[in-house]
Amino acid sequence: MITAYALIILPVITGVISLFISSERVRRNLLIIVAFIHLFMSILLCNGSAGELNGIWIGLDALSRLFLVITSLLFTGSATYSMVYLDKHPHFNGPAIAGLRMPGNSNAIFAACMQLFLSAMSLAILSTHFGLQWIGIEATTLASTPLIYYHRNRRSLEAAWKYMIICSVGIALALMGVFFLAMATSSHVHQFTPAGLSLFSGYLKVEWLKVAFIFFLVGYGTKMGLAPMHTWLPDAHSEAPSPVSAMLSGALLNCAFLGILRIYQVCVAVPGAAVFANELLIIFGLLSLAVSGIFILHQPDYKRMLAYSSVEHMGILALGVGLGGSAIAAAMLHAAGHSLVKASLFLLSGNVLAVYASKKVEDVKALLKAMPLTGALWLAGFFAITGTPPFTTFNSEFAIVRVALQSGSWKVATLYLLFLLLVFIGMLTIFMHMCFGKKGEQEVDGTAGESFWQILPPVVFLTTALLLGLYLPDFVRNTIDGAALLLGGKAL
Amino acid sequence: MNGIATLLAISCMLLLGSSRLLVSIRMVAFQGVLLGLLPLFVAGSGHIGAAALILSITNIGLKSILLPWLLTKALFESGARREIEPFIGFGTSILSGVVLLAVSGYIVKRLQTTAEISSSITLIAGFFMVFSGLFLLITRRKALTQTLGFLVLENGVFTTGLSLGSEFSVYVELGILLDVFVGIFLMGIMLFHIDREFDHLDVDRFNELSDLAVDIASNEEAGE
Numbered sequence: 078m079i080t081a082y083a084l085i086i087l088p089v090i091t092g093v094i095s096l097f098i099s100s101e102r103v104r105r106n107l108l109i110i111v112a113f114i115h116l117f118m119s120i121l122l123c124n125g126s127a128g129e130l131n132g133i134w135i136g137l138d139a140l141s142r143l144f145l146v147i148t149s150l151l152f153t154g155s156a157t158y159s160m161v162y163l164d165k166h167p168h169f170n171g172p173a174i175a176g177l178r179m180p181g182n183s184n185a186i187f188a189a190c191m192q193l194f195l196s197a198m199s200l201a202i203l204s205t206h207f208g209l210q211w212i213g214i215e216a217t218t219l220a221s222t223p224l225i226y227y228h229r230n231r232r233s234l235e236a237a238w239k240y241m242i243i244c245s246v247g248i249a250l251a252l253m254g255v256f257f258l259a260m261a262t263s264s265h266v267h268q269f270t271p272a273g274l275s276l277f278s279g280y281l282k283v284e285w286l287k288v289a290f291i292f293f294l295v296g297y298g299t300k301m302g303l304a305p306m307h308t309w310l311p312d313a314h315s316e317a318p319s320p321v322s323a324m325l326s327g328a329l330l331n332c333a334f335l336g337i338l339r340i341y342q343v344c345v346a347v348p349g350a351a352v353f354a355n356e357l358l359i360i361f362g363l364l365s366l367a368v369s370g371i372f373i374l375h376q377p378d379y380k381r382m383l384a385y386s387s388v389e390h391m392g393i394l395a396l397g398v399g400l401g402g403s404a405i406a407a408a409m410l411h412a413a414g415h416s417l418v419k420a421s422l423f424l425l426s427g428n429v430l431a432v433y434a435s436k437k438v439e440d441v442k443a444l445l446k447a448m449p450l451t452g453a454l455w456l457a458g459f460f461a462i463t464g465t466p467p468f469t470t471f472n473s474e475f476a477i478v479r480v481a482l483q484s485g486s487w488k489v490a491t492l493y494l495l496f497l498l499l500v501f502i503g504m505l506t507i508f509m510h511m512c513f514g515k516k517g518e519q520e521v522d523g524t525a526g527e528s529f530w531q532i533l534p535p536v537v538f539l540t541t542a543l544l545l546g547l548y549l550p551d552f553v554r555n556t557i558d559g560a561a562l563l564l565g566g567k568a569l
Numbered sequence: 570m571n572g573i574a575t576l577l578a579i580s581c582m583l584l585l586g587s588s589r590l591l592v593s594i595r596m597v598a599f600q601g602v603l604l605g606l607l608p609l610f611v612a613g614s615g616h617i618g619a620a621a622l623i624l625s626i627t628n629i630g631l632k633s634i635l636l637p638w639l640l641t642k643a644l645f646e647s648g649a650r651r652e653i654e655p656f657i658g659f660g661t662s663i664l665s666g667v668v669l670l671a672v673s674g675y676i677v678k679r680l681q682t683t684a685e686i687s688s689s690i691t692l693i694a695g696f697f698m699v700f701s702g703l704f705l706l707i708t709r710r711k712a713l714t715q716t717l718g719f720l721v722l723e724n725g726v727f728t729t730g731l732s733l734g735s736e737f738s739v740y741v742e743l744g745i746l747l748d749v750f751v752g753i754f755l756m757g758i759m760l761f762h763i764d765r766e767f768d769h770l771d772v773d774r775f776n777e778l779s780d781l782a783v784d785i786a787s788n789e790e791a792g793e
Contacts, residue, residue, distance in 0.1 A: 208741035215748040222755055231766050235775045238712065238759055245719055245752050246706065249726050252745065253699070256730040259737075269737070312778040 080122045081135050084115060084145075084199045092192030096185055105160055108188045112149075112156040115195060119149040123556075133268050136205035139559025140342075143409060144202045144335055147416045148328040152195050154534035155320040158424050161530045162320055163187065165431055186223055187318075194220035194324065201332040205270040207255050207339065211248070214300060214336050217329055218244045225317040225325075236309075236316035243309040244300050251296025251336065254289045258340065261285035271342040278346035286343065286350045293340045294357055300333035303361045303395060304368035307388045311372075314384035315436065319427025322380065326387045327420035331412055334394055338564060341398065345565035358399030363492050365392025370499030373507075378436045380426055382507055383419065386462055389500050390415040396493065397477045398564065400484065405566025407476035409557045410545075414469040417542040418461040421535035425455050428531050429511075438507050442514035450527050452512055454535050459508040461542050463501045469546035476569065570610040573603050574694035577728065578670065581701040581721065585662040588651050590713055594640050597717050600698075600724055601632030607691075611731055620739035627743065631750045636720070636757070643760040644713060647770050656773075657708045669700040691732035698725025712763050712770045716756045723749050 091111045098104045123142040131138070137145075163184055197220050201213030218241065226237040259269065263280040266273055274281065299306035314322045341358075344350040369389035376382040390411070397408025428451045433441050445452035464474040474497070481490035545553065549569075558568040577600060584596050605628035608621045644650075657665065673696035677689050702722025706715050763770055 206737075206741065208737045208745070212741070212744040212748055215745075215752070219748065219751050219755060222759075226759075226762070232778060234759070234762055234766055235778055238763065238772070238775065239778075241752070241756060241759065242706070242715060242719065246703070246722065249719070249722050252726050253729060256726070256733050259730075260733050316778070 078132075078135075080118050080125075081137060081203055084118055084122070085135075085196055085203065087111065088115065088192040088196035088199070092189045092196065095188045095192065098185070101184065104185060104188050105163070108156050108191060109160065111192055111195075112153040115199075116149045116153045119145050131272060132205060133270065133273075134206050134209055135203050136270070136272075137203065138272075138563060139556050140335065140338060140409075140563055141202050143413065143556050143560050144331050145199065147331060147413055148195075148198050148202060151324060151327045151416060151420045151538075152191075152198075154420060154424070154538060155323050156191065157530055158323075158427070158534050159187075159191070159318070159320040161528050162318060162427060162431075183227060183229065187227055190220050190223045191321075191324075194224065196220075198328055198332050202335060205268075205272070207258060207269055207271075210336060210339065211252055211255050214251070214297065214332060215245075215248050217332060218248065218300070221321070221325060221329065224321040225313050227318045227321065228316070233316040236312040240309045240313040243306070247296050247299025247306060249296070250292050250299075254292030254296055254340070257285055257292060258289035258343075261289055271339045274343045275346040278343070281343070281347055283347055283349045286347060287353050290340055290344055290350065290354050291357070293337055294354075294361065297333045297336035298361060298395075301330050301337065302333075302365070302388050302391045304365040304388060304392070307365065307368065310388060311381045311384040314387065314423075315378060315380035319423050319430065322383075322426075323420040323423035326384070326423060327416035330387060330391055331416060334391065334412065337395075338398070342563055342565075351565065355399045355401060358395045359489060362392045362394070362396030362399055363489065363496070365389065365395065366493065366496035366500075370496040370503065373500050373503035376503065376507065377438055379429070379438050379441065379507060379511065380423075380436050382438075382504065383422055383426060386500065386504065387415075387419060389496070390419070390462075392496075393474065393477065393493075396489070397473075397480075398566075400477065400480050400486070400489070401566060402480050402484065403561070403567040403569055404477045404480035405564050406557050406561035406569035407473045407480070409560045410469060410549075410569065411473035411477070413553075413557075414461075414473055414542055414545065417538040418458060418468070418470060421454065421538040421542075422458040422462060424531070424535050425451055425458060428527065429455070438510055441511045444512045448527055450532050454532070454539060456508065456512050457539055458535070459504060461539060463504055464497070467543065467546045469542050469549075472546055570607070570688060571690040573607055573610060574688070574691040574728075574732075577603050577694045577724075578697050581698055582663060582666050582670075584705065584717070584721065585666040585701055586659050588659055590644055590650060590711070591641070593714065593717055594637050594644065597720050597724075598633040598637035600721065601634075601636075602629055604632060604724055604727060605629035607728065607731055611734075620742075624739060624742055624746070627746055631746065632720070632724070636750070636753050639754065639757040640713065640716065640760075643757055643764070646761060647713075647764040649711065649713070649770055655709050655714075662704070662708065665704060666701060669704065670697050673697040673700060688732050691728060695725050695727075695729030695732055698722070698728055700725075710771045710773045712756075712760055712772050715772060716753060716760065719756070720753055723753075 088111055091107055095104045095107055123146055194217060197213055197216035201210055201217060204210040204213050222237050222241050225240055226233050261282045266277050302310040314325055317325060341354055344354040365388050369385040372385045373382055394408045394412055397404045429441060430436060432448060444455060461468040461470055464470045478490055580596050580600050584593055587593050605625045608625050673693045676696055677693050698721055702718050702725055705718030709715060
């Protein structure tokens with residue numbers, strides 16, 4: 078229990094402290110140390126045999142175990158990566174605003190916001206109370222906006238403003254959903270948590286629960302990047318520094334997804350609401366797949382391509398949960414696989430960007446020759462993200478098709494495969510152009526972008542995704558099956 | 570309580586029709602005061618607990634003193650005074666406001682058949698504030714007005730929650746309030762940055778990043 082609270086509180090304390098540390102080195106070491114302590118404690122907590130931690134405010138079940146470990150792992154990778162990244166980018170002293178001088182320079186704000194972001198995500202994952210979870214998810218927006226604006230230029234400002242406004246409005250609607258959900262409960266319910274509400278599902282008012290689900294789906298769906306509420310996502314993910322993009326895409330989208338899963342957990346217990354929720358999830362999932370398929374074709378910017386691919390994968394997650402049965406377990410596995418692969422791709426895109434100084438696909442050629450390691454990993458990442466065997470993403474994407482076919486939803490399965498094919502073709506042309514292609518006139522010195530710390534996190538993430546594809550260890554399988562059971566699904 | 574709800578609705582109408590940014594900021598500050606008083610009336614006279622009192626004071630302090638102060642500073646810094654040519658004119662905005670109010674009334678009437686609602690007038694005001702907040706966000710050009718629109722939207726959500734009687738513990742309420750406050754504070758800081766980077770606060774000229782509006786952006790660049 079103390080560990081759970083420490084996971085949330087520790088990064089806040091160290092984050093505020095790092096605002097006031099003037100030494101660059103001390104601050105960075107603190108960030109790394111916090112990342113590793115957080116990872117260690119998360120694993121300790123999830124490994125704990127003390128039974129399910131199930132409080133009114135904070136709790137731990139299979140779902141939060143899964144997302145907590147992914148988030149913590151990605152944060153450790155991103156923090157390690159950002160050590161080198163920060164060296165290569167100039168920082169600015171804090172501007173005076175409204176007569177107040179902000180403490181520290183932009184790197185201090187970066188370190189502080191990274192840790193606050195970690196804390197907010199931990200809160201969003203570990204909270205059981207719907208109100209507290211809302212606070213956590215809104216706090217992630219607040220902590221990550223300064224991170225997106227790290228480069229202090231027009232484009233990043235525009236991206237940060239869009240992110241802030243669109244996500245805040247979305248999350249405000251989710252708060253309406255929380256209020257409506259409170260209306261659906263009766264006086265029998267003592268705990269305003271998913272478990273507490275499912276326990277008294279017979280007393281829930283179905284109409285209000287449905288209204289609440291719509292608001293949750295639209296509200297948190299905005300944050301998760303489901304089409305058509307995804308408009309902020311390509312901008313924010315492409316303009317943010319690469320380690321931040323990796324966190325946004327791999328960890329933050331999952332947290333928002335968890336927000337939807339928590340109310341889904343309640344809907345499952347109420348028969349009328351479950352069918353309704355599934356239909357909506359399938360529609361939004363397919364729509365996201367369609368939108369990403371269309372925008373990935375001929376996408377001129379490779380970071381935006383990765384961002385649209387995130388929209389695609391969020392669509393797959395929503396679709397998987399909507400199909401029910403063992404597709405839910407597959408969706409959980411896919412969430413883990415997507416996070417690992419997408420985070421490594423975003424980190425690698427940072428290496429490419431550092432050397433080629435352009436986000437345009439047409440400017441990057443012969444990546445394999447110029448940067449052999451990054452190029453090879455970039456290509457491996459392509460196979461992983463498009464769901465090619467033997468990566469784990471193949472297993473999960475395939476399991477979702479299988480369930481769709483078994484349940485007789487031919488239309489859904491066809492559309493799903495069609496959109497996956499579209500995305501595959503779109504990404505194939507882009508990756509082929511970048512990796513091979515004819516070498517341009519100017520010589521590119523690739524060694525600058527391939528230091529040890531820039532290569533290690535993507536290697537670890539991609540290897541994990543590969544190993545999970547070859548063999549699913551028992552503790553992973555148990556967690557995924559447990560999460561699926563909570564959501565009314567079947568084991569994988 | 571119904572009186573306060575009516576005042577809230579009227580202040581929204583005035584916001585929709587006001588072209589002077591300073592007046593708009595004051596109007597939102599006034600809403601903050603009303604909103605601060607609302608929990609006290611919901612609790613009923615004589616039953617005002619410490620929790621309601623804390624919530625009310627924090628609300629007034631944050632929403633009607635601190636945030637308006639920050640936004641006013643941002644306004645003076647930028648030198649902008651008026652909302653120029655919104656996408657939908659001020660007269661039409663007020664007319665739309667009337668329609669939105671009617672829609673809110675209709676929704677509440679429908680809701681009453683499924684659940685007992687203690688105060689339908691407050692709920693109508695809450696929905697109306699949510700709608701007008703969204704309306705301001707969509708139709709206005711200035712980043713400052715968008716911030717105000719978001720604040721109105723949040724106020725509306727708060728009012729809706731209050732009139733539905735969905736009471737969480739005071740910690741959750743304070744946490745929600747803190748989140749909203751920090752959010753608007755960040756938006757306020759970004760207003761300064763936007764003003765410095767772009768020399769204007771017009772959000773509709775934010776088009777460097779869109780996938781669809783590439784042509785417009787390049788045309789504009791050529792024009793400059």
